[in-house]
Amino acid sequence: MLKPLVPVTGRPLISYTIDALAQAGITKINAVVGFESERLSAAVSRLIPAGIEMRFIPNAEWQKSNGISVLAAKEHITPPFLLTMSDHLFEVAIVDLLIKSADVSLLNLAIDKKLRSIFDLADAMKIQTRGDQVVGIGKNLENYDAIDTGIFVCPGRFFDYLEKAKSRGRGSDCSLADGVRLMAAEGGVRGVDIGEAWWQDVDTPEMLADVEKQLRSRRDRFAIASAGSKGGDSTENQANARNREP
Numbered sequence: 001m002l003k004p005l006v007p008v009t010g011r012p013l014i015s016y017t018i019d020a021l022a023q024a025g026i027t028k029i030n031a032v033v034g035f036e037s038e039r040l041s042a043a044v045s046r047l048i049p050a051g052i053e054m055r056f057i058p059n060a061e062w063q064k065s066n067g068i069s070v071l072a073a074k075e076h077i078t079p080p081f082l083l084t085m086s087d088h089l090f091e092v093a094i095v096d097l098l099i100k101s102a103d104v105s106l107l108n109l110a111i112d113k114k115l116r117s118i119f120d121l122a123d124a125m126k127i128q129t130r131g132d133q134v135v136g137i138g139k140n141l142e143n144y145d146a147i148d149t150g151i152f153v154c155p156g157r158f159f160d161y162l163e164k165a166k167s168r169g170r171g172s173d174c175s176l177a178d179g180v181r182l183m184a185a186e187g188g189v190r191g192v193d194i195g196e197a198w199w200q201d202v203d204t205p206e207m208l209a210d211v212e213k214q215l216r217s218r219r220d221r222f223a224i225a226s227a228g229s230k231g232g233d234s235t236e237n238q239a240n241a242r243n244r245e246p
Contacts, residue, residue, distance in 0.1 A: 002036060004086050005043065006202075009212050013202060015047050016089045021082075024095035028053045030076055031086070032069045034062020067162050067174035079156030080104040088150045089211055090199035091218075095151065098192055102153040107183050109134060111146035111191040112199065118147055119200065119210050125150075125177060127191060134189035137180050146191060148177075149199045158183065 004014040021029060029048075033040050033056050041056040048054045059072040070083065080102065082095070094110050102108045111127050111134075118124050126144035128136030137148065158179060165178035183189050198218065200211050 002040060004040065006208065008089070008202070008208065009215050012043075012047065013089075014044065014086050017084060017086060018044075018047055018052075019049070020090060020092045020095060021084075022049050022052055023092040024099065026082065026095075027051060028055070030055050030057055030073055032057045032059050032072050034059045034069070037062075064173045065175040065178075067165060067176045067179055070176060070179075071159065071162050071166070071174075074159050079154065079158075081154055083152040083154050085150040085201070087202050088199060089202065089215075090149065090151060091197045093197045094149065094194050094199060097194065097197070098151060098153050101192055103190055104153070104155055106188055106190045107155060107158050107180065108153040108190050108192055109180070110149045110151040110194050110199075112149050112194055113146045114196075115145075115147065119207055120204070121147075123203070124148070124201075129191045132190050132192070133187060134180070134184045134191045137177050137184060146193070149194060150201065151199075157188075161188075 004012065006013050008016065018029070029052060031041075031044060031054065037056070037058055044056075045054065055076065057073050057076050059069050061068050061072075066085075082099065084090075098108060098110050109127070111129070112118070115121065123139065125137065125139055125148035126141040127134055127146040127148050128141060128144045129146055136144065161183040162174055162176075162179035165174035165182055166172070168174075169178070180189055198214065200207065200214060202208055202211055
């Protein structure tokens with residue numbers, strides 16, 4: 001069972017991401033696929049709602065960090081673009097907020113300041129802010145006041161920071177956080193607080209159980225999404241989504 005295909009209340013994990021993007025008015029989705037890409041692409045194609053154009057971008061270096069997955073999309077998208085993970089569930093309200101409030105000259109990161117609500121705080125990607133500016137990022141960050149939700153609106157120059165991070169890693173690898181950290185050091189990253197909106201990363205069986213519990217208690221917010229997908233499979237690595245001709 002590939003992770004994006006794992007059933008969540010009877011539906012593939014990735015289907016929630018696709019539905020949230022569709023509800024936010026996004027019409028073009030670029031999905032970066034790696035491991036077993038043909039099987040995943042075929043499965044995800046069966047999940048796409050009417051009106052959505054889906055393109056699959058191969059990443060031959062899928063065994064490397066997620067920054068390499070983002071770089072694989074560089075020649076296929078037009079900035080600014082929305083970037084999200086394929087294993088995060090989130091309310092469409094977060095996407096709406098991020099798109100409407102984005103400063104397209106900066107990297108805009110949706111952050112969660114409800115620290116007590118984070119299921120596995122020790123493993124979460126921690127964020128330190130100063131006003132709305134992100135000044136630090138890392139799982140082992142000692143001083144932090146927010147958590148990275150994994151949803152971004154990115155300017156084209158974000159690729160430059162990923163390339164710079166890659167060069168520092170002997171030119172072969174970089175994580176998404178590495179690029180964010182370099183850009184934040186130059187004042188280029190802005191945090192957008194999601195307020196009371198809900199999201200959840202799904203990395204462990206315990207997280208999956210909690211997600212299913214949360215979804216059952218939030219049926220009203222996910223009712224449209226549950227009616228949207230046709231059932232099927234999904235995508236590995238990163239999902240890069242571009243809003244209607246930004």
